[in-house]
């Protein structure tokens with residue numbers, strides 16, 4: 001069933017729901033998809049997703065005109081390579097699949113962090129997917145200098161190369177503009193009739209619960225405040241805005257005047273299994 005018929009029953013011109021994330025990403029929205037798709041506006045001009053990550057909602061919606069952005073250059077490099085040369089990425093991933101071992105993982109991880117290596121974009125994209133699918137907990141974490149430092153995970157048969165998913169992503173990306181950088185720049189030309197979905201790094205529920213190292217820089221209270229102002233300005237310009245975040249008093253205070261729905265979501269951001277479970281999140285909507 002397509003998102004169009006399930007979500008709004010209106011003519012978005014959306015593709016059937018065949019595409020899905022090509023990587024695992026902390027904060028990925030796959031589990032929240034029913035709550036998100038049921039809150040989409042019924043139509044829009046251009047779709048913007050400036051905190052792409054694994055981009056679960058983007059793949060599900062498969063928008064006809066879109067801007068997909070993130071400040072993580074490896075992520076945007078991956079999507080750029082998939083758009084341009086999906087066959088090349090699949091070929092290289094098949095190689096990693098057949099070579100997969102502990103020694104291969106650590107060898108590839110060392111090469112990934114060696115910025116002197118001249119990679120093709122397909123090489124680097126395939127390596128990103130390989131490390132992402134085989135690393136511990138699928139936890140893409142970099143240190144302050146941007147080096148990927150996660151040990152190998154304990155998987156019997158990790159899904160290193162799934163050609164159908166990669167080809168579906170390739171198809172959706174043909175109608176997408178990719179931008180690498182801060183979200184404010186990425187949505188700089190969004191305006192009346194456009195739809196923007198913000199999925200920023202979440203406000204921490206407890207002082208120790210904050211996972212903010214998707215990139216080498218942090219997203220703290222000042223950035224949350226600035227994001228809320230950006231969202232309000234977009235609504236004032238006639239754009240439609242949806243945002244997800246954790247359900248904290250601070251986040252609620254930032255989005256007064258917009259609709260705030262509380263939803264429960266199963267989350268596994270903590271590597272300690274005993275600390276996983278349902279957490280309360282909010283979906284904020286405005287402008288529609």
Ligand SMILES: C[S@@+](CC[C@H](N)C(=O)[O-])C[C@H]1O[C@@H](n2cnc3c(N)ncnc32)[C@H](O)[C@@H]1O
Pocket residue numbers: 025026027028029030050051052053054055056057069070071072181182183184199200201202214215219
């Ligand atoms: C919660 S994740 C997005 C998850 C995504 N919706 C999914 O389904 O996988 C947040 C993303 O925001 C990116 N990010 C962090 N700070 C940013 C900034 N200032 N501008 C743009 N992207 C940023 C991170 O690199 C990360 O990929």
